[in-house]
Amino acid sequence: MIEARELVKQFGSQRVLDGVGLKVEEGEIVVLLGPSGSGKSTLLRCLNGLETMSSGSVEVAGVAVDAGMKPREREARFRSIRQRTGMVFQQFNLYPHKTALGNVTEALRVVRGMAAAEADRIGERLLARVGLSDKRDAYPSRLSGGQQQRVAIARALATEPSVLLFDEPTSALDPELVGEVLAVMRELAREGMTMVVVTHEMKFAREAASRVVFLDGGRIVEEAAPAAFFAAPRSERAQRFIRQLQGER
Amino acid sequence: MDLVFDNAGFLLRGAYYTLLITLLSMFFGLLIGLAVALMRLRGPWPLRALARGYVSVIRGTPALVQIVIVYYGLVDYGITLGPITAAVIALSINVGAFLSETFRGAIQAVPKGQLEAAYASGMTTWQAMRRIILPQAARIALPPMGNTFVGMLKETSLVSVITVTELLRSAQLLIAQYYVNMPFYIGIAVMYWVMSTAFTTLLHAMERRLARAY
Structure with a gap:
């Protein structure tokens, strides 16, 4: 690998x-x-x-x-x-101008060119996987460090990395x-x-x-x-x- | 003071040109400023040098000189521009240099980790700029951009020297006709002030909106 x-x-x-x-x-x-x-x-x-x-x-x-x-x-x-591949950083590096869901779906939308509805479905599933479904519309500044890093993991998982x-x-x-x-x-x-x-x-x-x-x-x-x-x-x-x-x- | 109100229509027409030139120059200045900022930050070295030279020359020479060069100077090379066109070109080039510095600073102020995160997710430089870096830089750039904008509004009075009948020149024409100075000058000062204040208020509203977004 x-x-x-x-x-x-x-x-x-x-x-x-x-x-x-x-x-x-x-x-x-x-x-x-x-x-x-x-x-x-x-x-x-x-x-x-x-x-x-x-x-x-x-x-x-x-x-x-x-x-x-x-x-x-x-x-x-x-x-x-x-x-x-997906990467998770020490300082999270979440996009501050995007919601938790927006952070997760960004690469799907921009890199994969996926339609919003489909990307959102995947994003919601990933947020559920890291236990943050209720934070889907929260901006990173409203999240604790641990929550931010979990969103970052969900973001790294979005494009199904190997x-x-x-x-x-x-x-x-x-x-x-x-x-x-x-x-x-x-x-x-x-x-x-x-x-x-x-x-x-x-x-x-x-x-x-x-x-x-x-x-x-x-x-x-x-x-x-x-x-x-x-x-x-x-x-x-x-x-x-x-x-x-x-x-x- | 009655003279001012009697000629309000003429002065308002002047104010309209002031506003028109401001908005057009600001619009083109924004495009130039953004392009030059990106050239200086990410371009190959000849473009970088060119951009640096442009900013240095424009910032190091008076706007008035730039305006007369575009309007009177270019005539020597057979390029005859209408006064308003010349005014917009000169002021766009001028404000573009100042805005490019604002944008460059704002782009550099976005933490390095943002670009890395965007790259790590597979984005190209252009995608990362457009989707991640520039939206954050815009928020940083807005307050200084607002100052440039209001400065621009006042700087348009310079183009009265190339016969654009904007606010200052319309007052001067009226003064030549009636032989009184103060009421017209006070009148246009008030009009400039009203326009500046309106812009400032609008910009503050925009800043508040952007600040709320995240």
């Missing part, structure tokens, strides 16, 4: 990604872990082209993009990748609102959605992930099943990372 090869991202003289290879099979839930600045968000954003890779290649949902392609060609391919990308979906939420968002993500995991998740929620990683990928300094340091990773991380850096997280508790 996803394959990244030799991915390098250079910001000026700094290598944020230093030759990363990642493979995600259909139905897998891969959690990217690592200290801040390790490149995990950049890796995620390279998968749908929000970040331009410096070299390497990615293949997502059957569409291959190589860093060596002409910008126009690369952009066109990333657009078709984006039409087959993969969902989550970029720290609970990091901007008050602690008491994290649970409702994780619950929706667990539900998606149960339904077999392919997901790549950047998060600091260890409990989610432990319980929902099929695989944990640990990054540090722009490289993948360790890759393992969550049980193995958390019980006995092999690398010293991963051990330190887990110790620090537990120390915070």
Whole structure:
């Protein structure tokens, strides 16, 4: 479903990604872990082209993009990748001038050219799925952070993506609102959605992930099943990372 | 003061031209301003440079000079424009430069995450602009745009020098006929003030409406 090869991202003289290879099979839930600045968000954003890779290649949902392609060609391919993936952001990034329903149906209307009535039907079904049917006409400014992020998940689901990308979906939420968002993500995991998740929620990683990928300094340091990773991380850096997280508790 | 009321019809005709030139220039200025703002933000570098040059020249020269260049200057190249056409062209070009700066600032003020969300959902740059960025930028741009609009209304008095019988020139013509100054000048000052206030009120109503939307 996803394959990244030799991915390098250079910001000026700094290598944020230093030759990363990642493979995600259909139905897998891969959690990217690592200290801040390790490149995990950049890796995620390279998968749908929000970040331009410096070299390497990615293949997502059957569409291959190589860093060596002409910008126009690369952009066109990333657009078709984006039409087959959904993304959920740390800061929600809901469209403030559209209602909850409007946010969910926007891509259906604009990208798919779907008629309003049909898009609304799909939108209402998705809002019901994230438990927000009663908020269909509410603007984002009237919603709590947790509700906004659930609308954002519904929005990401609208175009029936083959993969969902989550970029720290609970990091901007008050602690008491994290649970409702994780619950929706667990539900998606149960339904077999392919997901790549950047998060600091260890409990989610432990319980929902099929695989944990640990990054540090722009490289993948360790890759393992969550049980193995958390019980006995092999690398010293991963051990330190887990110790620090537990120390915070 | 009776003289003013006796000639109210003539002055109102002047006010009509003031209004007409304001609205037309504002309309074309909006189109120019939007196009130039997008050129500066997303265009390839030659367009960017061109847009930057345009804004710099227009903002760095007096509107009066721009008006006489369009009306009198172009005659040298065989381009003879009617006074009203010349007035609208000059003022549209002028106000377009100022509005492009307003729009550019407003577009940049929309959080970066909005464009990313639109891209992530598969939109093209144009779709994202039209559906997501510009509607939000419009709300940010409205108050400064209103100021430009009212400024424009007053700036139209400049085109009296190219024989457009707008409000100022209609007063000057009446003064030449009756040999009294003050009543006519006061009269048109009041008319300018009424029009400006009406616009301001209208714009405030629009701002309130937009603010309520979300």
